[in-house]
Amino acid sequence: MQYGFYFNQNRCMGCFACIVACKDWHDVPAGPVSWIRIKTIEKGRYPDLSVSFLPQLCVHCASPACAAVCPADAITKRGEDGVVVVDSEACLGSTCGLCLDECPYGAPQFGAEEDAKMQKCDLCIERISIGKKPICVSSCPMYALDAGPLDELWAKYGKCREIEGFEYSENVIPSIVFTPRKNSGNSRIRKIEIAPSVKTATSG
Amino acid sequence: MTRNNTGKEQIIRTICNSHCGGNCEMQVHVKNGRIIRIEPDDREGRPRMCLRGHAYRQRVYAPDRILYPLKRTGPRGAGEFSRISWEEALDTIAFEMKKVKSEYGNAAFLHFCSMCDPHVLHHVGAFHRLLCKFGGYTAPWGFISNEAAAFSAGATYGTYRRYSQVEHDSEEYLKAKYIIMWSWNPVDTEQGTNTPWHLMQAKEKGAKIICVDPRYTDSAAVFADKWIPVRPGTDTAVLVAMANVIINENLHDEGFINSYTSGFEKYKEYVLGSTDGLPKTPEWASAISGVAADEIKEMARLYATEKPAVLATSIAAGRTAFGEQYHRAAAALEAITGNLEFNDWQSRSPKGFRINPHPTPPNQVEQEAPPRWNALPFRGKSVNSSARVNISLFADAILKGKEGGYPADYKFLWLSNTNYLNQLSEVNKTAKAFERLEFMLVTEQFMTASARYADVILPVCTFLERTDIMSPRAASIFGGKNVVGILNKAIEPLGESKSQLQICEALAPKLGITDYGNEPDENRVREIVAQISEEINLPDFETLRKEGIHIIEASPSSDSLKGTHSKPSPKPFSTPSEKIDIYSDVLARMNHPQIPAVPTYIEPWESIHDPLTEKYPLQLITPHIKRRAHSQFDNLPWLRELQEQRLSIHSTDAELRGIRHGDMVRIYNDRGEVRIPADVTERIMPGVVAIPQGAWYTPDKKGIDYGGCANVLTKNATSPGGSFVSSTALVQVEKEDR
Numbered sequence: 025m026q027y028g029f030y031f032n033q034n035r036c037m038g039c040f041a042c043i044v045a046c047k048d049w050h051d052v053p054a055g056p057v058s059w060i061r062i063k064t065i066e067k068g069r070y071p072d073l074s075v076s077f078l079p080q081l082c083v084h085c086a087s088p089a090c091a092a093v094c095p096a097d098a099i100t101k102r103g104e105d106g107v108v109v110v111d112s113e114a115c116l117g118s119t120c121g122l123c124l125d126e127c128p129y130g131a132p133q134f135g136a137e138e139d140a141k142m143q144k145c146d147l148c149i150e151r152i153s154i155g156k157k158p159i160c161v162s163s164c165p166m167y168a169l170d171a172g173p174l175d176e177l178w179a180k181y182g183k184c185r186e187i188e189g190f191e192y193s194e195n196v197i198p199s200i201v202f203t204p205r206k207n208s209g210n211s212r213i214r215k216i217e218i219a220p221s222v223k224t225a226t227s228g
Numbered sequence: 229m230t231r232n233n234t235g236k237e238q239i240i241r242t243i244c245n246s247h248c249g250g251n252c253e254m255q256v257h258v259k260n261g262r263i264i265r266i267e268p269d270d271r272e273g274r275p276r277m278c279l280r281g282h283a284y285r286q287r288v289y290a291p292d293r294i295l296y297p298l299k300r301t302g303p304r305g306a307g308e309f310s311r312i313s314w315e316e317a318l319d320t321i322a323f324e325m326k327k328v329k330s331e332y333g334n335a336a337f338l339h340f341c342s343m344c345d346p347h348v349l350h351h352v353g354a355f356h357r358l359l360c361k362f363g364g365y366t367a368p369w370g371f372i373s374n375e376a377a378a379f380s381a382g383a384t385y386g387t388y389r390r391y392s393q394v395e396h397d398s399e400e401y402l403k404a405k406y407i408i409m410w411s412w413n414p415v416d417t418e419q420g421t422n423t424p425w426h427l428m429q430a431k432e433k434g435a436k437i438i439c440v441d442p443r444y445t446d447s448a449a450v451f452a453d454k455w456i457p458v459r460p461g462t463d464t465a466v467l468v469a470m471a472n473v474i475i476n477e478n479l480h481d482e483g484f485i486n487s488y489t490s491g492f493e494k495y496k497e498y499v500l501g502s503t504d505g506l507p508k509t510p511e512w513a514s515a516i517s518g519v520a521a522d523e524i525k526e527m528a529r530l531y532a533t534e535k536p537a538v539l540a541t542s543i544a545a546g547r548t549a550f551g552e553q554y555h556r557a558a559a560a561l562e563a564i565t566g567n568l569e570f571n572d573w574q575s576r577s578p579k580g581f582r583i584n585p586h587p588t589p590p591n592q593v594e595q596e597a598p599p600r601w602n603a604l605p606f607r608g609k610s611v612n613s614s615a616r617v618n619i620s621l622f623a624d625a626i627l628k629g630k631e632g633g634y635p636a637d638y639k640f641l642w643l644s645n646t647n648y649l650n651q652l653s654e655v656n657k658t659a660k661a662f663e664r665l666e667f668m669l670v671t672e673q674f675m676t677a678s679a680r681y682a683d684v685i686l687p688v689c690t691f692l693e694r695t696d697i698m699s700p701r702a703a704s705i706f707g708g709k710n711v712v713g714i715l716n717k718a719i720e721p722l723g724e725s726k727s728q729l730q731i732c733e734a735l736a737p738k739l740g741i742t743d744y745g746n747e748p749d750e751n752r753v754r755e756i757v758a759q760i761s762e763e764i765n766l767p768d769f770e771t772l773r774k775e776g777i778h779i780i781e782a783s784p785s786s787d788s789l790k791g792t793h794s795k796p797s798p799k800p801f802s803t804p805s806e807k808i809d810i811y812s813d814v815l816a817r818m819n820h821p822q823i824p825a826v827p828t829y830i831e832p833w834e835s836i837h838d839p840l841t842e843k844y845p846l847q848l849i850t851p852h853i854k855r856r857a858h859s860q861f862d863n864l865p866w867l868r869e870l871q872e873q874r875l876s877i878h879s880t881d882a883e884l885r886g887i888r889h890g891d892m893v894r895i896y897n898d899r900g901e902v903r904i905p906a907d908v909t910e911r912i913m914p915g916v917v918a919i920p921q922g923a924w925y926t927p928d929k930k931g932i933d934y935g936g937c938a939n940v941l942t943k944n945a946t947s948p949g950g951s952f953v954s955s956t957a958l959v960q961v962e963k964e965d966r
């Protein structure tokens with residue numbers, strides 16, 4: 025079985041509740057590591073604009089490039105649910121960072137500390153094991169996110185696998201389905217901002 | 229924040245309400261007396277937390293929290309303090325209070341309590357009681373958020389219960405075919421938790437949504453079929469012109485107007501120009517507001533015909549020079565089209581809802597004073613007393629006192645969870661006022677810009693460290709059903725911090741007050757629940773406390789609790805006409821040229837026609853930002869990393885000034901200067917710039933603020949009705965050269 029995510033781009037309002045809920049739940053401090061980020065995608069010129077949002081997180085690929093490239097076999101794909109997990113003890117640390125180079129979706133995260141071990145979204149397997157949804161799903165006030173067995177998500181939401189800002193990759197086969205944004209206009213993307221931004225990470 | 233993995237994990241329920249307009253359920257996970265995480269209630273339809281609620285653990289354990297009483301050791305504002313004992317702190321405060329009382333009298337005390345985490349026990353009532361037992365004090369009047377709206381509602385409906393047109397129940401949105409969101413950005417602000425979700429459901433059902441706002445907000449991005457940028461301070465002109473279209477095209481609702489309103493003919497005269505020879509046409513409004521005449525016509529026609537239509541005019545555009553006219557014009561438009569719903573807002577709260585755990589003697593300072601000239605009759609003697617000081621003008625009152633026409637000279641200031649240096653206009657003026665005080669007491673959680681001026685600071689705990697109850701109320705989120713809920717204490721207060729009520733209890737005996745009382749919070753809450761239960765069916769206390777927010781089912785005996793959508797016919801309004809006063813006799817009697825009896829567009833000061841534009845050509849607005857609730861939460865790293873404090877400026881205005889995205893810019897006028905990075909964007913109207921309000925004032929030696937506090941630049945003035953004016957200000961922007 026393969027678990028995955030669902031995202032409805034018409035509903036997401038970029039409120040960032042999911043980001044902070046995830047940081048609190050998994051006890052991730054402010055700084056370079058964020059298991060989920062939200063991109064704000066701005067298009068058009070005044071006054072004809074469109075702005076939409078897109079999460080950036082691990083999409084638990086069917087054939088994860090990160091796992092394939094890891095020299096320490098620290099990344100594995102779980103048989104029972106297809107969740108891609110990392111064994112941070114085995115990880116060689118940020119000096120290696122091959123997984124990050126290979127991942128098309130920027131999912132692997134490294135802290136600022138020297139030789140930080142890779143960490144990333146684990147689809148809240150702990151919560152799933154007690155019948156709950158991942159914390160981002162549970163916290164989303166717009167019901168823009170869902171997670172579960174991929175076939176169930178397909179049955180419920182359709183099979184759209186690509187939206188603006190997210191390219192489907194045949195190589196890795198990401199486990200995420202979308203409801204794309206209606207009427208987002210044809211003008212080109214002017215600006216993409218990402219929260220938390222990797223560069224403005226603050227401390228203290 | 230490392231977690232200890234031994235010990236039993238407990239989940240404690242409480243309700244966040246952080247002066248944001250929300251009420252959100254929290255499940256607080258506690259282990260070994262420490263909060264380890266905060267979980268939302270994931271049942272569908274329950275009020276889910278925002279990002280700030282999710283970051284609350286960082287607030288509780290913030291390294292900069294004030295945990296011990298402090299006394300000032302350096303000059304005011306320098307932020308130099310040393311730790312003292314509670315005993316010394318209370319003795320000092322009591323000594324100073326007695327001294328000020330005997331030398332100047334009780335009117336010399338100013339006390340302000342913001343709504344940091346406002347509930348029932350730990351709220352302004354506790355301080356009010358203490359100070360009234362001490363002989364009285366000068367209290368403020370004027371809601372900072374919505375005085376213009378309250379003024380308008382008072383004049384129009386004779387109540388402030390429906391203080392603005394955004395007070396709609398979720399079900400009104402769900403029924404609506406056409407929704408106008410006016411200067412309203414519920415994605416970044418809370419107007420009842422889950423409001424965006426209800427709007428989304430309306431949108432998914434096919435409602436057409438329009439956003440009128442100088443900014444292309446996140447709400448415009450998510451909800452709007454069309455964004456209509458409007459020049460700040462000119463909203464009233466557009467609303468009046470919409471009435472013009474509707475009346476000219478005979479789209480108004482005669483039946484509704486005749487049955488429920490008074491003074492339509494007089495408003496019609498103004499709108500059509502028969503009194504002043506100036507018809508308030510869409511073309512007239514277009515020249516003022518920058519909104520195309522055709523857009524105004526279309527909006528007017530659709531609002532009058534695509535029924536049910538909802539006009540959601542928020543309180544933001546009311547915080548302008550003549551903000552009450554905007555709310556009056558919106559109320560008039562809603563009434564003449566018959567789009568007004570008579571819901572629960574019109575009736576008085578049922579008996580069990582009026583809980584007052586802090587019975588208080590009258591405030592002696594207010595006893596003899598006549599009402600102020602702009603008082604509205606429905607608001608009660610106390611709020612209307614001319615002994616009070618308008619909240620926006622308190623710094624002016626401290627600086628000028630009796631000589632400046634204020635009722636007293638002010639010597640002692642007590643700020644309770646209130647950062648008014650930061651949050652009211654003209655920071656540099658307020659700082660001067662603080663320097664003039666004989667004594668300043670601050671009860672706080674953090675070393676805010678205001679707290680830095682205190683003589684003594686007392687540490688206040690957060691709501692997760694005490695027990696309270698949310699007052700029963702109608703919740704738009706549950707379709708207007710009434711709710712109540714217990715806030716359970718999750719952990720013991722950190723350090724030596726105390727709750728607001730405990731502070732009053734500790735201070736009372738030092739002031740010679742022997743009957744203030746001293747009762748554990750939980751006993752008091754049990755008593756309140758017992759009191760409410762006499763009128764309303766509630767589960768027992770133990771069940772209630774485990775429930776989060778409890779929806780009160782209508783009890784057969786109480787009529788007013790039958791749910792709010794039974795389409796009650798309206799009761800007589802408490803206005804002179806007993807109807808909706810489009811023309812207001814009460815306002816006419818104020819006899820003030822800037823408080824007209826019918827809704828009227830008045831050109832604001834510091835508008836684009838002000839000669840001041842030669843120096844300061846840009847209009848500054850100061851909207852909310854999602855990572856703060858006013859100035860709260862500004863210091864939390866989880867939130868800071870999500871949004872930088874920036875100036876939004878349109879690309880053409882930026883280009884003119886050689887400013888590129890991310891450049892440090894100077895934003896200044898005669899009142900002060902702020903330096904923050906620029907966000908060069910298409911998402912704001914040219915000629916308008918925005919600084920999100922609430923960032924902590926952080927001046928350098930020359931007084932230039934690098935924190936990005938918008939109120940360094942706002943003007944210390946009120947609208948004629950008493951509104952705080954945060955979005956009528958001219959500034960110049962240039963690239964910082966260094």
Ligand code: SF4
Nearest residue numbers: 036037039040042164
């Ligand atoms: S919580 Fe939901 S609406 Fe908010 S940013 Fe995340 S996905 Fe979007």
Ligand code: SF4
Nearest residue numbers: 244248250252278281
């Ligand atoms: S701060 Fe956020 S979580 Fe707390 S009540 Fe307000 S909206 Fe809800």
